[in-house]
Amino acid sequence: MARRSPLRPPGFDELGLKRALADRMLPSLVAAMAFLAALALAGWVGAAALARHWEQGAGAALTVQVPQPADPAAAGGGSRQDAVLALLRAAPGVAQARALSGAELDALLRPWLGAGPGRRALALPGVIAVRLAAPPPDPPALAALHARLAQAAPGTLMEQQGVWIDRLLALVRSLQASAGAALLVVVAVAAAVIAVATRAGLAARREAIEIVHGLGATDGYIAGRFAARATLLAAAGGVAGGLAALPVLLALAHLAAPFAAGGDAGPAGSAARSLGGTMGGIASGLPPALWLLLPGLPLAAAAIGFLTAQVTVRRWLRQLP
Amino acid sequence: MVRFEAVGMHYGPGSGPDVLHDISFQVPEGGFRWLLGPSGAGKTSLLRLLTLAARPSRGRLEVLGTDIGAAPRRALPELRRRIGMVFQDFRLLDHLSAFDNVALPLRLAGRGEGQIRADVGEMLRWVGLAARADAQPAELSGGEQQRVAIARAVIARPSLLLADEPTGNLDDVQAERLLRLFRELNRLGTTVLVATHNEVLVARHPAQCLRLSGGHLVAAE
Ligand SMILES: Nc1ncnc2c1ncn2[C@@H]1O[C@H](COP(=O)(O)OP(=O)(O)OP(=O)(O)O)[C@@H](O)[C@H]1O
Ligand SMILES: [Mg+2]
Numbered sequence: 263m264a265r266r267s268p269l270r271p272p273g274f275d276e277l278g279l280k281r282a283l284a285d286r287m288l289p290s291l292v293a294a295m296a297f298l299a300a301l302a303l304a305g306w307v308g309a310a311a312l313a314r315h316w317e318q319g320a321g322a323a324l325t326v327q328v329p330q331p332a333d334p335a336a337a338g339g340g341s342r343q344d345a346v347l348a349l350l351r352a353a354p355g356v357a358q359a360r361a362l363s364g365a366e367l368d369a370l371l372r373p374w375l376g377a378g379p380g381r382r383a384l385a386l387p388g389v390i391a392v393r394l395a396a397p398p399p400d401p402p403a404l405a406a407l408h409a410r411l412a413q414a415a416p417g418t419l420m421e422q423q424g425v426w427i428d429r430l431l432a433l434v435r436s437l438q439a440s441a442g443a444a445l446l447v448v449v450a451v452a453a454a455v456i457a458v459a460t461r462a463g464l465a466a467r468r469e470a471i472e473i474v475h476g477l478g479a480t481d482g483y484i485a486g487r488f489a490a491r492a493t494l495l496a497a498a499g500g501v502a503g504g505l506a507a508l509p510v511l512l513a514l515a516h517l518a519a520p521f522a523a524g525g526d527a528g529p530a531g532s533a534a535r536s537l538g539g540t541m542g543g544i545a546s547g548l549p550p551a552l553w554l555l556l557p558g559l560p561l562a563a564a565a566i567g568f569l570t571a572q573v574t575v576r577r578w579l580r581q582l583p
Numbered sequence: 584m585v586r587f588e589a590v591g592m593h594y595g596p597g598s599g600p601d602v603l604h605d606i607s608f609q610v611p612e613g614g615f616r617w618l619l620g621p622s623g624a625g626k627t628s629l630l631r632l633l634t635l636a637a638r639p640s641r642g643r644l645e646v647l648g649t650d651i652g653a654a655p656r657r658a659l660p661e662l663r664r665r666i667g668m669v670f671q672d673f674r675l676l677d678h679l680s681a682f683d684n685v686a687l688p689l690r691l692a693g694r695g696e697g698q699i700r701a702d703v704g705e706m707l708r709w710v711g712l713a714a715r716a717d718a719q720p721a722e723l724s725g726g727e728q729q730r731v732a733i734a735r736a737v738i739a740r741p742s743l744l745l746a747d748e749p750t751g752n753l754d755d756v757q758a759e760r761l762l763r764l765f766r767e768l769n770r771l772g773t774t775v776l777v778a779t780h781n782e783v784l785v786a787r788h789p790a791q792c793l794r795l796s797g798g799h800l801v802a803a804e
Contacts, residue, residue: 274683274690275678276676276679276683276690278678281678469674470676470678473675473676474676474687474691476634476635476636476663476668476674477663477664477687477688477691478660478661478662478663478664478665478666478688478691478692479660479691480657480660481657481660483691580656583635583637583638583656583659
């Protein structure tokens with residue numbers, strides 16, 4: 263062991279904590295926890311972005327079909343389609359309602375009916391594309407709106423793209439909750455690991471602590487020495503774990519990136535797009551939220567280390583007179 | 584000021600056998616007392632009470648004007664910093680140098696490093712260990728360790744100085760020097776209690792004696 267000069271060294275270690283809390287064990291375990299926390303965070307952020315996208319994007323769209331659109335409406339002077347359009351535009355929670363033109367309908371149906379005048383022979387319904395405002399109206403409100411539309415133009419269908427989206431949304435929400443729960447468990451385990459290491463350090467340095475306590479050191483002073491050491495070690499573990507997780511997260515983002523390019527309109531395509539956009543907006547990039555959260559890992563680890571050591575040491579010191 | 588009123592004490596939690604029974608005496612501020620008695624009489628135990636390393640299980644104990652039984656736990660650290668103790672087994676921190684061991688009370692009191700360097704350097708010179716300032720306790724002889732323990736006990740100019748067999752590992756010349764230091768501190772107002780088996784020393788420095796036997800105070804003359 264190096265000799266000390268008779269000057270107080272910067273890290274004056276009267277309790278001998280450099281040996282008692284020096285094992286590589288604590289930083290390694292905290293690093294493993296930070297690694298898991300980074301993965302859970304990525305899952306949480308990804309799921310949250312997906313949910314947001316669906317709520318505001320695909321989930322916020324409706325299609326309304328009006329059979330015999332040109333026939334007169336049940337009341338008033340206009341056509342059935344005009345009556346439905348007017349009701350939709352006046353309804354709260356509707357951002358935009360637009361009737362598809364004949365040309366748009368032709369384009370939509372060409373794969374099935376072919377080009378040409380044959381289409382005109384079919385009694386096609388009018389199609390109105392509706393964008394809902396954010397936040398979208400809840401299902402009872404939409405049912406009430408549908409009832410009013412059907413009153414004005416009997417036979418009007420409202421097709422909510424939201425049935426499968428609701429299911430996916432429920433799935434994503436539970437994934438998000440699982441990621442959150444994993445995060446909480448990781449925090450609890452990290453605190454337990456630090457508490458165990460602190461208690462081992464207390465047992466190893468019991469005599470030194472009793473001597474320093476006997477010389478008039480307060481509980482706060484002794485707890486502070488332990489907490490400083492635990493904070494340092496936990497922060498180091500947090501940095502190591504975060505750095506180790508980074509290539510994994512980037513690889514995940516890279517794997518998700520192709521979904522961003524592919525995909526047609528429609529549920530699967532939109533889900534894949536949003537997943538790709540979340541996980542790999544650019545091939546090398548993580549979602550911005552993750553870039554903000556990842557540096558928080560060492561800080562969180564340090565905070566957990568500090569608090570756990572303080573509580574553990576203060577509780578232990580109460581056995582001394 | 585130290586005051587014992589029918590103090591009893593036992594080790595361990597719950598009710599162990601009493602090692603001190605019904606001790607009553609008082610030492611005025613600036614007093615000097617020898618603490619005498621055969622091995623196992625309870626001298627160290629009595630000093631443990633005075634260093635606030637243990638609380639009495641019975642009776643009333645007053646140290647430096649504070650009733651120890653009634654004082655809240657958080658009031659004790661400040662009191663301890665006004666008490667210097669030379670332990671029978673030294674109780675040095677074995678991973679610190681002699682310098683850092685002696686400096687510890689000053690650092691706990693938050694003194695500046697400049698003053699600490701000067702004070703500790705002077706104290707180590709006085710106990711004849713200036714050349715051994717960097718040595719760790721394991722590298723020191725028994726007498727040298729004892730002198731480090733003495734230096735640590737007096738460095739912060741305590742109001743109450745307690746010494747448990749402080750000359751056990753010293754030669755006669757050093758023991759004599761130590762006693763003169765204690766008497767000098769005592770003259771400057773420090774209350775001093777010294778537990779010892781060294782009857783020669785006691786005879787050479789007559790003062791009031793507290794005599795223990797089997798945990799009882801048998802004489803205070
Ligand atoms: N930590 C302890 N736990 C239980 N009993 C103890 C403890 N320390 C001392 N004792 C007992 O208390 C009694 C008094 O011991 P103490 O150390 O006070 O004696 P002493 O007068 O200092 O003796 P010596 O002159 O040998 O140092 C003894 O019977 C001893 O066995
Ligand atoms: Mg003893």
